[in-house]
Amino acid sequence: MKFTHFNEAGRSHMVDVSAKQDTQREAVAEGRVRMLPATLALIKEGHVRKGDVLGVAQVAGIMGAKNTWQLIPMCHPLLLTGVDIGFELDETASHIDITATVKNTGKTGVEMEALTAVSVAALTIYDMCKAADKEMVIEFVRLVAKSGGKSGCYVRSAGD
């Protein structure tokens, strides 16, 4: 096991993928924002009435996915062909689960784009609600599944 993101001098480089084929790829990432029950109630109420926190987070997450290659130094620029984000509110556990699905056709995968979409959406929820609740925690940001490319499909095992 070794890292691919370093050259022979031990310095970081953007891995050479020139010889790779363009294939259709997809990645799914998830994350969670844990918060006070009162904060979750406000978000839920806003969605149905007015002040839609999740609508803003949705836009921010999609734009975050497109900007991934400008944020993460060694990421390759990619032409995303689809980005979708979903939110699930769990009132019992008092958190919001975020799922991002990103697609592209290219030489490298979109795992980082999906993880960045989740992170930026979570940060936006934090920003919109921080006047009411400073204790929110972003957690469990992880890759759930990917397909396409030479390494084929990956599905995270359920246990984690």
Add this chain to the structure above:
Amino acid sequence: MKFTHFNEAGRSHMVDVSAKQDTQREAVAEGRVRMLPATLALIKEGHVRKGDVLGVAQVAGIMGAKNTWQLIPMCHPLLLTGVDIGFELDETASHIDITATVKNTGKTGVEMEALTAVSVAALTIYDMCKAADKEMVIEFVRLVAKSGGKSGCYVRSAGD
């Protein structure tokens, strides 16, 4: 308790802070990347020998802090006056703790900048190591302390 990021029509806006004073502000955020022991060992070895994952994450996190207002839709543009990031490797629990400290002089605080710095540094660690370990999890991203501004000091209680 209500959200400040919406106008009377229920639409998102960038809160009007024109009347606020410029004060010195500071925010500290933390987060964690949980990984396989073998991945952590590779990162540690790279730091001392060659292939410095954390050096790249440091640069990415600092640049991420500066770009926060372009990533998070309702964030005000700010002139950061200092950004620092620290990493602590816990080999027993097999994770890396990331701490970001951000300072500015201005009308709004730098909580989002500190949280974004942590998130982008964590995503960069994921990116640099994902060929070796797809199961890494970013977790426990939270505000630890802030000072400055009308609302004064905040320190997260130790229990969480």
Add this chain to the structure above:
Amino acid sequence: MKFTHFNEAGRSHMVDVSAKQDTQREAVAEGRVRMLPATLALIKEGHVRKGDVLGVAQVAGIMGAKNTWQLIPMCHPLLLTGVDIGFELDETASHIDITATVKNTGKTGVEMEALTAVSVAALTIYDMCKAADKEMVIEFVRLVAKSGGKSGCYVRSAGD
């Protein structure tokens, strides 16, 4: 009457405002998207039920205001202290009026930021609806009022 944006060699420059005082400034701009009645009806329905075109345009316009100095070559970088956008649907004339209000404290005004917010919001409405209506027209984008700075207040005369 002459242009200020050129140096003595006749080349464009960013005007030197070093000697200007920081003052509170505000600018209001308006614009309009003319469309088919059926398109307007879809937007209106989406706002109350689902698929909120104007919610996305709102976010895009605010982010556009923040990015004005990166889009318009001779604009000075500014620290915006407030951005708000409003939409008014006119079903008789079949158009949407967009109003953007931008504030800052600084050496130059925010007219361009308000006009850019309107333009980006209008372009986003076009983008979200173009599958249904290619004939939309963006029109009547103009400065409505400004205050602050040496030149003082300006209010557009009603006739135009």
Add this chain to the structure above:
Amino acid sequence: MKFTHFNEAGRSHMVDVSAKQDTQREAVAEGRVRMLPATLALIKEGHVRKGDVLGVAQVAGIMGAKNTWQLIPMCHPLLLTGVDIGFELDETASHIDITATVKNTGKTGVEMEALTAVSVAALTIYDMCKAADKEMVIEFVRLVAKSGGKSGCYVRSAGD
């Protein structure tokens, strides 16, 4: 007729175009900046002598076209293969007509890129001339023609 930019939850998404073919595409958009005759005379004089407003607007419009996917939230990133902008000065009616032609080879069209190029060029003209004329109006920004892609050619009817 319905909007394509929303998912089943009624939230905005970037439409999935993974299955679409890459085709050569072209879009032409137009717009107009209406101004005082004295302003138009200054612009015209500058072009032949010194202080070339339209030269700056040309560069800004081309760069705006390239940045469209970062400005308009649901736009797909695209590799533009050509951008050109033309200006026509009408001294009788006292306005400047802007035409932008954008080309790419890809899965989605370049209508938004052409409309953004026109808008940014128009805003730049406003910025460069606003010290002399605050009453300028940007109007008649519209798609004129497009070709390529599954929906084929579109030419705006002359009447509008």
Add this chain to the structure above:
Amino acid sequence: MKFTHFNEAGRSHMVDVSAKQDTQREAVAEGRVRMLPATLALIKEGHVRKGDVLGVAQVAGIMGAKNTWQLIPMCHPLLLTGVDIGFELDETASHIDITATVKNTGKTGVEMEALTAVSVAALTIYDMCKAADKEMVIEFVRLVAKSGGKSGCYVRSAGD
């Protein structure tokens, strides 16, 4: 003599300038693009007739100055209050000298902004002329003078 851009752990950080005063600052940088006499003749002809390479380089250099803090990792964000760029064509030695003057009021200086303006203007000249001349060389990019801030004035000695 030691570097200020590293923290105690030996990692890069953005230097904390929170305690510094805002002062008016200015920096002047120069650089040179050496080229074939035929290339220089084309540029000169374009300036007077049509195809103004230096007009595009001027805009690019000014926008480059504004983006310096996004390009150079440890640079502080700054509010530039003036940017000007000049070109001098030396037909005997067959090169173009570029001078950039940048001003701001803030806690840190604008040396990097002036150097970046020169570099981006030089790269743009290269880009616009590379079809005619691949052998151009960018050279002698250096700080010429700076003023403002605690360290006071600096003027480069003439010998270099």
Add this chain to the structure above:
Amino acid sequence: MKFTHFNEAGRSHMVDVSAKQDTQREAVAEGRVRMLPATLALIKEGHVRKGDVLGVAQVAGIMGAKNTWQLIPMCHPLLLTGVDIGFELDETASHIDITATVKNTGKTGVEMEALTAVSVAALTIYDMCKAADKEMVIEFVRLVAKSGGKSGCYVRSAGD
């Protein structure tokens, strides 16, 4: 010999490359930062012990290559498939030589991306060391070799 970056009206445009084939391309550029022997000694020491100037310059140069099309007005957006940067310290002559190698598969070459990577890496070295040495000079930035595309291979002659 004439410039390709202008349209028939004598205005700059992004050259239409729609009809070109996608080919694998590579470009190599070099540049140099000349400095005091004491500055070079500090950089060398930092690399082996702590405070790695070149590690930060490496990341900055790679990100600069990716952003080339946003910096240089007439550059086409490209999907880079590999970026690497190398540094060679010459203690006798007291300078650092920077070499950037950039690859893509596309319709246009990556000369500008390689030159921009070198320039941004050089500017970053300047920034990190300027507290110790203001007299550094960036010089000899030039294209060394390119391959791919219709014009085929180019290797700079050794004499220059």
